[in-house]
Amino acid sequence: MNYHEGSRHAVSDRSYLIAAAILSIVMISVGICFYVITTRQEERDSTINEFKTCMSSGDYQRAIEIYRSVQDDVISKSPEDAAKAENELDLLTQMETIVGERVESICSNIRYERYVPSSSDVEFLEQMQEITSSLVSSKFNDLCEEFLLGTIEKPDIIFIFDQLSPISNFSATAGPLLREIDYIETAKGDVRNAEEAFSNKDYISAVKYYRSVLSSYEGFVHSYSESRIDEIKEVMYEPLIGECEHMLEKYRYYSAEKVLSDMAEIFPEDDIINNALLEATSNTSETKDYKGKIPVLCIRNLICDLDTAFKRPQSGSDNDYYITVNEFRAILNELYENDYILVDPLAYAGMENETYMVEQPIKIPVDKKPLVIMIDNLTYGMATIGDGVNTRLTLNDKGEVLSEYTTADGEVRSGRDCEAIGILDGFVSEHPDFSFDGVKGTIAVSGFESVFGYVVSRNEADYRHKTAESMGLDPVSYSDDEIQANRKTVSNIASALKDNGWQFASNTYTFFNSAKKENMESIKKDTELWLDEVGSLLGDVYMISYPNGNYIPGSDERAEYLKTKGFRVYFGTGTEAYTTYGYNYLYYDRIMVSSWTLSRYDFKAYFDKDKIMDPARNPEKKEE
Numbered sequence: 001m002n003y004h005e006g007s008r009h010a011v012s013d014r015s016y017l018i019a020a021a022i023l024s025i026v027m028i029s030v031g032i033c034f035y036v037i038t039t040r041q042e043e044r045d046s047t048i049n050e051f052k053t054c055m056s057s058g059d060y061q062r063a064i065e066i067y068r069s070v071q072d073d074v075i076s077k078s079p080e081d082a083a084k085a086e087n088e089l090d091l092l093t094q095m096e097t098i099v100g101e102r103v104e105s106i107c108s109n110i111r112y113e114r115y116v117p118s119s120s121d122v123e124f125l126e127q128m129q130e131i132t133s134s135l136v137s138s139k140f141n142d143l144c145e146e147f148l149l150g151t152i153e154k155p156d157i158i159f160i161f162d163q164l165s166p167i168s169n170f171s172a173t174a175g176p177l178l179r180e181i182d183y184i185e186t187a188k189g190d191v192r193n194a195e196e197a198f199s200n201k202d203y204i205s206a207v208k209y210y211r212s213v214l215s216s217y218e219g220f221v222h223s224y225s226e227s228r229i230d231e232i233k234e235v236m237y238e239p240l241i242g243e244c245e246h247m248l249e250k251y252r253y254y255s256a257e258k259v260l261s262d263m264a265e266i267f268p269e270d271d272i273i274n275n276a277l278l279e280a281t282s283n284t285s286e287t288k289d290y291k292g293k294i295p296v297l298c299i300r301n302l303i304c305d306l307d308t309a310f311k312r313p314q315s316g317s318d319n320d321y322y323i324t325v326n327e328f329r330a331i332l333n334e335l336y337e338n339d340y341i342l343v344d345p346l347a348y349a350g351m352e353n354e355t356y357m358v359e360q361p362i363k364i365p366v367d368k369k370p371l372v373i374m375i376d377n378l379t380y381g382m383a384t385i386g387d388g389v390n391t392r393l394t395l396n397d398k399g400e401v402l403s404e405y406t407t408a409d410g411e412v413r414s415g416r417d418c419e420a421i422g423i424l425d426g427f428v429s430e431h432p433d434f435s436f437d438g439v440k441g442t443i444a445v446s447g448f449e450s451v452f453g454y455v456v457s458r459n460e461a462d463y464r465h466k467t468a469e470s471m472g473l474d475p476v477s478y479s480d481d482e483i484q485a486n487r488k489t490v491s492n493i494a495s496a497l498k499d500n501g502w503q504f505a506s507n508t509y510t511f512f513n514s515a516k517k518e519n520m521e522s523i524k525k526d527t528e529l530w531l532d533e534v535g536s537l538l539g540d541v542y543m544i545s546y547p548n549g550n551y552i553p554g555s556d557e558r559a560e561y562l563k564t565k566g567f568r569v570y571f572g573t574g575t576e577a578y579t580t581y582g583y584n585y586l587y588y589d590r591i592m593v594s595s596w597t598l599s600r601y602d603f604k605a606y607f608d609k610d611k612i613m614d615p616a617r618n619p620e621k622k623e624e
Contacts (some may be wrong), residue, residue: 044091051095055102058120060127067095067130099131107139110163111156117163129169136164137173144177144220148184148191157181180219187213187221194228203236204262233266244276250501251428252438253283254363283432289361294343295577296372297335297606298545298590301380301389302328304418306616308408309388320596322389324614328420331593332427332434334607341368342428342435345442346503346542348579349569349586357568357584364436371606373441374571374590375420376545377507380453382467390419392453395489399496400425404453425500440501444545444571446511447534452493454486457533491537498539505543506530506567514550523558527565542569545590549573554582575601 047066054063074088102124109115117125125132143160146152158181165174194209210232213225240263247256257280263273303309303324310319323331343362350358364370380392390403394414403419406412416422420441428435445451448463455461461478468476478486494504509530512518518526535541544567546552551572552559559570563584574589581587593603595617603609 044087047091048094052098055098058123060124063095064128064130067092067128070095071130096131099128100135103132103135103139107136107160107164110160111152114159115163122167125164125167126169133169133173136170140164140170140173140177141220144180144184145224147181148188148221148224149195150188150192154181154185177220180221183217183219184221187217190216191221191225198232201239203232203240204259204266206232207236207266208262237267241272241276244280247438248276248279250438250499251283251432251435252501253280253432254287254437256280257284285365285367285433287363288366290364290370291359291361293577293579294345294348294362294370294372294588295606296345296374296571296588296590297331297593298374298376298571298573299323299328299420299593300376301378301384302418302420302423303388304390304403304405305388305407306614307388308386310616319387321594322387323593323595323598324616325418325423326614326616327612328423329427330612331607332424334612335371336427336431336434338606339368340371340606341365341433342373342439342441343370344436344439344503345372345569345586345588349542351542351568355584357581357586359581365433368433368436370436372588373420373424374505374545375441375443376590376592377446377511377547378443378452379446379448379450379507379511381449382464382471382473385471385473390453392450393419393421393493395493395496399499401493401496401500421497421502428501435501438501442503442505442543442545443497444505444507444543445534445538446507446547447509447530448511451490451534451537454490455483456487456490456537457483459529459533487537494538503543504538504541505545505569505571506535506541507545507547509534511547512550513548515546516550516552516556518558520558520561523552523561527562527567531565540566542566543571544569545571549590549592551587554585554587559585577605 047070051063051066054060054066070088070091074085074092077085106115106117106121106125110117125136140161143152143157147154147157158178161174161178161181164170165178190209190213194206194213197203197209198206207229210225210229214222214229217225240259244256244260244263247253247259257277260273260277260280264270264277267273300321303319303322306324309322309324341364343364347362348360350360352358362370380390385391385406388405390405392404394402394404396402400416401421402414402416403422404412404414405418416426421443424440428438428440447457447460449460449467450456450464451460455464455478458480461476461483464478465476468474498504506527508515509526512526515523544562549572551570552562554570568584569586569588571588571590573592575591576589577591578589579587591597591603598609598613
């Protein structure tokens with residue numbers, strides 16, 4: 001037992017001695033490192049202080065010798081010892097910074113104060129040429145770039161060059177650039193156009209402008225244009241690829257083809273671009289210019305709950321305004337079979353100038369006929385409760401717009417196949433050639449009671465409360481927080497609809513019985529309300545669909561007022577297609593498609609109404 005205890009004491013003594021030795025070695029190493037670092041720091045401080053003293057006293061010959069000595073130390077080190085040159089590289093950076101600050105001061109004074117360099121300045125610039133040559137040469141290039149971009153005037157840049165180019169170590173760079181000043185000046189307009197396109201994120205146009213400059217200029221302008229094209233290509237690739245992929249996803253094949261064709265020219269070897277271009281061209285066809293009448297088929301909410309609409313005792317005249325989901329599907333099939341294609345009603349109107357409209361043709365495939373589909377008064381007011389129609393729009397987690405309704409049993413149902421929006425989206429998904437470039441339809445929105453079934457203002461809340469009272473329903477009320485939440489919901493729904501090819505029109509705020517009978521004061525009040533409470537949630541809106549077709553003539557002072565508010569495309573009503581241009585406006589007749597019109601008018605140019613009528617309208621006949 002004693003033996004083992006003695007052994008343990010011996011081992012403990014040895015461990016202590018080893019630990020003490022290691023600690024001593026560590027302390028010595030730390031001391032050596034501290035000494036080396038301190039010594040290097042002192043040497044670096046001494047060197048940089050001597051350099052500063054030489055610069056202050058004007059002893060540029062000694063200053064440049066110090067710089068060269070440090071530079072030689074860096075160059076003499078082998079690649080394996082490159083890491084050990086950190087101290088010397090830091091010294092070089094400090095010296096270059098000191099010189100650079102003096103160069104910047106001289107150049108700034110020349111530019112902004114019309115300063116003529118002193119003999120001391122010239123001596124400094126010449127004798128410190130290892131550093132000053134590259135700095136001033138870079139300045140010359142920067143000045144030429146500024147002149148090209150229009151941020152410095154010609155007399156100023158010439159004055160700067162005149163002061164610096166006589167200095168021996170600058171003349172080789174300054175001389176050729178000075179001779180190019182006039183040449184650079186002629187390219188300023190084209191370069192300005194390119195840069196404006198780039199700032200507007202019109203990257204393809206920017207590259208095209210610069211390529212045009214490349215073909216016309218040499219020297220500095222040519223080199224600058226080459227470098228800018230490379231920079232723009234770096235910036236443009238990811239966003240434009242993403243944009244094109246989104247276009248393809250939304251069936252905007254013609255727009256995607258145009259962008260991708262330009263992209264393929266800029267990036268000719270890129271497989272992603274070439275494959276996307278192939279997808280786009282596989283879904284496009286030869287087009288023609290079309291100028292003529294464009295039919296506008298107009299529907300309202302669809303009857304989605306057939307039991308509620310047709311089996312309740314009071315069903316009748318209320319349903320005259322609507323068609324059923326089955327009838328709408330049948331109409332789409334007939335229109336497709338008859339070679340119609342959905343087009344953008346705004347494409348007919350050149351509205352680049354606010355004071356006049358340019359008549360312009362639309363593009364459609366050679367074997368197709370143009371068509372516009374409009375949903376009128378998609379407001380979802382309380383008065384439609386019990387008509388078997390939807391009560392509001394919603395968004396699912398995929399960002400798709402659904403419609404919602406309540407059955408006679410009080411069950412809330414929603415889906416993509418309950419309203420014209422989801423049905424038309426699905427039809428275009430199955431038949432992309434039914435839509436030109438992803439166009440869907442135009443939704444006309446009023447605002448007196450709700451937007452998409454949501455109360456978005458205090459005015460609407462008051463109106464809905466009165467409506468509920470008049471219908472014998474429980475009173476309704478909305479807090480300010482609820483109204484703000486509804487506004488956000490409506491804005492999100494509107495964004496999703498626009499992204500999916502839908503557009504909006506005003507139906508006037510109060511859904512006038514006859515807009516042409518309203519005086520100017522009434523039109524102004526109604527328009528301001530619509531823009532403030534409804535239009536603010538929908539984005540830019542250029543179309544107005546007059547309720548009941550009672551339109552205001554485009555030359556009327558009330559219409560002139562509407563034009564100042566952005567409304568330049570008008571819709572009335574008629575039984576046939578009618579399109580005409582007026583003074584700074586475009587007018588369409590919309591053809592109402594409802595139970596009432598189907599029983600009275602001939603729609604054979606568009607569909608066979610006998611084929612589309614829903615048997616649910618006549619249960620007795622269905623049973624037979």
